Structure formats: C-alpha cells, structure tokens
Amino acid sequence: MIGVLALQGGYEAHARAIARAGGEACEVRTAEELQAVDGLIIPGGESTTMLKLLDRENLFEPLRAFGNAKPVFGTCAGAILLAREVSNPKQNSLGLVDIAVERNAYGRQLDSRVTSIEGENLGAMEAVFIRAPIIRRAGAGVKVIASYNGDPVLVEQGRHLVATFHPELSSDNLVHKYFLDKVAAQ
Amino acid sequence: MILNDEFRLKIGLAEMLKGGVIMDVTNPEQAQIAERAGACAVMALERVPSDIRKEGGVARMSPIRMMRGIMDSVSIPVMAKARIGHFMEAHVLEALKVDYIDESEVLTPADEDNHIDKRGFRVPFVCGAKNLGEALRRISEGAAMIRTKGEAGSGNIVEAVRHMRTIQREMKQLTVLSHDELYAEAKRHQAPIELVEYVAQNGKLPVPNFSAGGVATPADAALMMAMGAETVFVGSGIFKSNDPERFAKAIVKATTYWKNPAKVLEACDEVGVSEPMRGLDTSKLPEEELMANRGW
Numbered sequence: 001m002i003g004v005l006a007l008q009g010g011y012e013a014h015a016r017a018i019a020r021a022g023g024e025a026c027e028v029r030t031a032e033e034l035q036a037v038d039g040l041i042i043p044g045g046e047s048t049t050m051l052k053l054l055d056r057e058n059l060f061e062p063l064r065a066f067g068n069a070k071p072v073f074g075t076c077a078g079a080i081l082l083a084r085e086v087s088n089p090k091q092n093s094l095g096l097v098d099i100a101v102e103r104n105a106y107g108r109q110l111d112s113r114v115t116s117i118e119g120e121n122l123g124a125m126e127a128v129f130i131r132a133p134i135i136r137r138a139g140a141g142v143k144v145i146a147s148y149n150g151d152p153v154l155v156e157q158g159r160h161l162v163a164t165f166h167p168e169l170s171s172d173n174l175v176h177k178y179f180l181d182k183v184a185a186q
Numbered sequence: 187m188i189l190n191d192e193f194r195l196k197i198g199l200a201e202m203l204k205g206g207v208i209m210d211v212t213n214p215e216q217a218q219i220a221e222r223a224g225a226c227a228v229m230a231l232e233r234v235p236s237d238i239r240k241e242g243g244v245a246r247m248s249p250i251r252m253m254r255g256i257m258d259s260v261s262i263p264v265m266a267k268a269r270i271g272h273f274m275e276a277h278v279l280e281a282l283k284v285d286y287i288d289e290s291e292v293l294t295p296a297d298e299d300n301h302i303d304k305r306g307f308r309v310p311f312v313c314g315a316k317n318l319g320e321a322l323r324r325i326s327e328g329a330a331m332i333r334t335k336g337e338a339g340s341g342n343i344v345e346a347v348r349h350m351r352t353i354q355r356e357m358k359q360l361t362v363l364s365h366d367e368l369y370a371e372a373k374r375h376q377a378p379i380e381l382v383e384y385v386a387q388n389g390k391l392p393v394p395n396f397s398a399g400g401v402a403t404p405a406d407a408a409l410m411m412a413m414g415a416e417t418v419f420v421g422s423g424i425f426k427s428n429d430p431e432r433f434a435k436a437i438v439k440a441t442t443y444w445k446n447p448a449k450v451l452e453a454c455d456e457v458g459v460s461e462p463m464r465g466l467d468t469s470k471l472p473e474e475e476l477m478a479n480r481g482w
Binding site (some may be wrong): 006007008009010011012015029044045046048049050052053055056076077088089104107109110113114128130131166169183 | 191195198199201202203204205206221222223224225226227262263280284285286297308309310388435436439442443445446453
C-alpha cells in the first residue's frame, strides 16, 4: 500500500496515478496512518503550508523516521521537503536526500511549462513543471535519472525518489511504476 | 474540452492548491500573517468584502504598488481580483505576473453583458458560480477553476452551502440521464453541450471546484470541504475576526482534517475565546445588495 501525504496539494492526482500504474494508494494525514503504508509520496503543493502542518501536528519526526526505513517519493513541494538544503527562502526540511534545492526557481505561474525529457532506462516522458524548484546541487550518493536544461529533475538516492516536476499530471505513469518497483524491491 | 498543454498547466496549479486555504489580504503584513498561518495562496484585493459592503463606492483591482509589496513579501502563489468584464485590469495583472486572476463579483462589474474572454490569457482564471450553468459558462470562457460564490463579506455560510448543494445536485442529476436528454439539459443550463456531456460522464466539473463566500469559522471551512469543495477561500473571515492569526491557523487545520471530527474539534478549540467576524443575516439583505447576483 502506497500512502500519499494529504496535508495539502496534489494528493488526489498522485492517488489516481498510482492506481493507473497498477498500485493501491491511501491518504495519510496522521502518524498512525503512516505506520500502515509501505512507501510514501509527498505531493506537490505549498511546502510552507505542509511544513507548518507537519510541525503543528508533530509529524516531522515520524516522517523522518519513516524515511529512514522505507521509500519516499517527493514531487515539487515534496522534493523541497526531502532535500538537505532549501533556499529562496531558506526553510526547514527532512534532509532525507542529499540535494540542495531553490524554490520557485523558474519564476511564477507564467513561467510554468510542459516539456519532454529523457529518463535513463525510462525513455522519453512528459514533464509538467508548475512553479517548480531547481536542484542546484546533487551529492555524490545521488543518481540523476533525468535532466532538463542541464539541471537534474528526476533523481534517486537509495530507496528515495525525487522529481521537481509533476509526473502525476501526465498519463504515461512511468515514474509512478518506477516508484512502485522501488517499493516492491524493499 | 480544450485540454491542451496551456489549459493543463492552468488546472495543474489549481491541483496544487487542493486541501488548502486561500486567504484574502489587502497588504503585505496581512499576506505574511496568512503565509505564517499556513495559507496555500493569498488573494490580493483593495478592501475585504465586508468593508466594500460597508463603505460602498466602486471596488476595483488592488493598487499595483500594494500588489508588488504582497508578491515580494511571500513565497506562496499570489492571486488578484479583476472586475467582471474588465479585461484590461486582467491584462495588467497578467503583465504583473500574478499567479491567478479572480474575475470576481466582489468587485463592481465593469461590463453588464460580457465576462472576460479568458482563453486569450496565459495566466489562469478562477470565477464564481451559483449553479452548474454559470460554472460551465465560465469554463467555456476559459476559467481553469470554479469557486462557488456564497455571499462575500457576510460571514454567513448559508449562501455558500446553497450554491455548493445546487452545483452538486445538478451534476448528479446529469449522470443519470441518457445521452438524448442532454441537449435539453444544455439548453436549460444555458451551457455548451460538450461541457454538459463531460459532467454527465464524469459526475464532476472538468476543473477543480473550490468554495468561497461566508466562511468565518474552522467548522464552516470543514463543512464546505465535506460538501465537496476541494479548497476553501476565506475573505473577511480572517482579518475581520478579532484574532486573525489564530483564526487563520485554525481554519487551515480544519480544512486539512475535515474528515476527522476530533481534529476539527481541536481546531475549533484553538481559537479559544477569540471571536469570529460578526456576520450578517443574508435573508434580510435587499436583493440588489447581494454580490452573488453579479455575473450571469
């Protein structure tokens, strides 16, 4: 069972994408619900909103502990929460993946875009960027699966997966299938 | 349905706002309070609806200097209101690079016949609706998000409930009809047949459906989520309460945890003895004072 952190943001779209990719998904809003899942998706949305709720509802440490044992896949705001370092502005994060990200790095909504990228062993896929962050640094243990304009946009480190774009808004399901495989391999 | 890449990006941002609270703000200080409280976006406007109602006069797009100040002071998306039909205010807001435009009945309408032709813009639009026909007309003009109108500045949830119930009921009704009945429904709703067909097949709008107009307490926000809203707009309810920060935080919590009454209780409890905005009995308001009747 894949949990989708449903504090705020694109959680429904991720649950639909997991179903399309052949998996099963449920919404996660509490530490108890977190215990019942094998892998977690942190969706896009507003990272500041999610951080505040994680903090107020005492979910920050349970989430980090989950990530130390099980796979987490973060998209957009989820990528920001998984990063080791966040800028524009500086903010707290889980630090589960050794990357530094800059928030809203492409600009505002008018700079959002749909494009095509090439994923290593995944082939061509659509990438929907919405007020997306940019990965400014990827540590030695981080593997870059796909890049756009020279910046990594899909990376993995061990069991964790990070996308700065929104694979849940595309119909190819490639990235969600890849995450399901990672969870199954655990 | 025009599901090209540009329209998907417009809907995509609305997807990212789901389950959150969008708060009306009139200056950078309020925007920062909203962001700190956990708002997923802010809506910039000249005056909050309850002040527009009280002070009267023409309500317009917010001053540019104020909007720049708001955009510079927060990292969450900034939306801004334009008058119904005032496509030039919309062009100005697009040039300013706001993230979303609300063609809003809260401001004084600029055109009594025509809404803005929103398809010609790259910036996404949200529009209000009281019923399904109105929602589908706005979508056919290019709106990428619908919000039920409620009655802005009233602090009274009854109109928001009425509009959400109406839209949900009208959508459900379409799903049980056979295809040859949909043409008459399109005529009755005064909406394009393609959009009526979409709703009949899917039981929902082709764009996200949010709620606005009258939310004053955490329980109000949770109620609208339970009735099918995907996100809640709060206008006067926050900055016309006597403790905006507390109300803002509590409303965010109730919106996220609406499925869990124990958590909604916690949210209601968190406002302590702070008082919500006073509110109006909308049934006593003369018809011409109802903002929801603006737009068609």
